[in-house]
Amino acid sequence: MPDSSVIVSAAANIALIKYWGKSDQPGNQPATASLSVGLEDLRTITRVSVSETDAIIGELGEQGRARLSSFINRFREEHDIQQALNVSTENNFPTASGLASSASGFAAITLALTHLFKPEMTDLEKSQVARQGSGSAARSVYGGYVEVVLSDDSYAQPVMPAEDWPLDVLVAVVQENSKAMGSSEAMKHTAATSPVYADWIDTHKADMDIARSAIAERDFVKLADISEHSCLKMHSTMMTSRPPVLYWKPATVSIIHLAQHLRAAGTQVFFTIDAGAQVKLICAPEDTQTVVRALDAVEGISRLIKTRIGGEPRISQ
Numbered sequence: 007m008p009d010s011s012v013i014v015s016a017a018a019n020i021a022l023i024k025y026w027g028k029s030d031q032p033g034n035q036p037a038t039a040s041l042s043v044g045l046e047d048l049r050t051i052t053r054v055s056v057s058e059t060d061a062i063i064g065e066l067g068e069q070g071r072a073r074l075s076s077f078i079n080r081f082r083e084e085h086d087i088q089q090a091l092n093v094s095t096e097n098n099f100p101t102a103s104g105l106a107s108s109a110s111g112f113a114a115i116t117l118a119l120t121h122l123f124k125p126e127m128t129d130l131e132k133s134q135v136a137r138q139g140s141g142s143a144a145r146s147v148y149g150g151y152v153e154v155v156l157s158d159d160s161y162a163q164p165v166m167p168a169e170d171w172p173l174d175v176l177v178a179v180v181q182e183n184s185k186a187m188g189s190s191e192a193m194k195h196t197a198a199t200s201p202v203y204a205d206w207i208d209t210h211k212a213d214m215d216i217a218r219s220a221i222a223e224r225d226f227v228k229l230a231d232i233s234e235h236s237c238l239k240m241h242s243t244m245m246t247s248r249p250p251v252l253y254w255k256p257a258t259v260s261i262i263h264l265a266q267h268l269r270a271a272g273t274q275v276f277f278t279i280d281a282g283a284q285v286k287l288i289c290a291p292e293d294t295q296t297v298v299r300a301l302d303a304v305e306g307i308s309r310l311i312k313t314r315i316g317g318e319p320r321i322s323q
């Protein structure tokens with residue numbers, strides 16, 4: 007007898023080599039590969055039960071609810087599933103603030119639906135399902151270091167387990183309210199109007215190769231350089247869009263300077279920033295306290311979330 011109820015905890019992830027832009031193929035196909043790390047303590051917990059009527063419970067907002075509902079309906083149609091579903095979902099971190107809630111959210115619902123109705127699916131196939139909800143969600147099907155591979159049906163695969171290179175992650179929250187423009191819309195706008203977007207696409211493969219070798223070699227400085235480059239290059243496509251998309255706040259820039267200053271002095275830290283103002287700092291664990299102390303002097307940080315690379319999904323009844 008198949009399970010009629012499941013609880014999934016899936017983690018957010020942050021890209022070190024960014025996904026920014028979609029191909030013109032259907033199915034939410036990315037235009038670039040990407041490479042990310044899972045965040046152990048930033049999670050979406052989603053419970054799905056077979057029920058009498060459909061329901062979605064959670065603080066999703068109108069748009070989020072509609073997006074989740076159409077994802078569930080498409081999955082049911084594709085797999086000829088007739089049952090009504092009760093879905094409840096919550097994040098343990100602020101949503102819509104550049105902390106990738108769509109990644110953990112769509113990974114969690116994908117893992118729940120496939121557990122209940124398509125348990126024979128491989129992780130690769132699950133990542134393809136999750137990608138259709140949100141490009142970054144493909145990566146949250148796994149924990150640790152993960153990459154998205156471009157293909158006719160792009161998928162994610164593990165690069166290395168977290169424990170093979172344990173690093174800490176600090177999330178400096180500098181803006182608590184929702185960002186001005188969502189990622190999907192901003193990507194489209196960037197691709198249509200930025201004069202440097204073509205270069206972004208052309209240089210992506212080389213960036214992926216460098217990041218993969220930095221991880222294989224556990225070369226912190228090499229990973230730091232390529233990650234910061236990918237981040238700034240992505241944001242340069244946004245800033246050169248017309249009208250520009252500028253997510254950063256003054257504190258975002260202060261933290262960039264701080265990370266560069268610290269690394270020049272030998273502290274193992276680098277920054278990355280997604281489609282929002284928050285700065286994520288990746289640190290070697292022996293240097294995390296130095297970074298935390300240095301951040302004390304930066305004005306405009308409303309909170310600091312400390313976690314580590316990890317984020318293996320958890321499934322329970």
Ligand code: 2P0
Binds near residue numbers: 025026034106140143
């Ligand atoms: C990433 N971001 O690689 C990049 C970096 C934000 C900046 O993936 O349109 O919510 O749902 O596929 O996954 C955020 O975009 O976009 C994102 P959709 P998603 O993490």
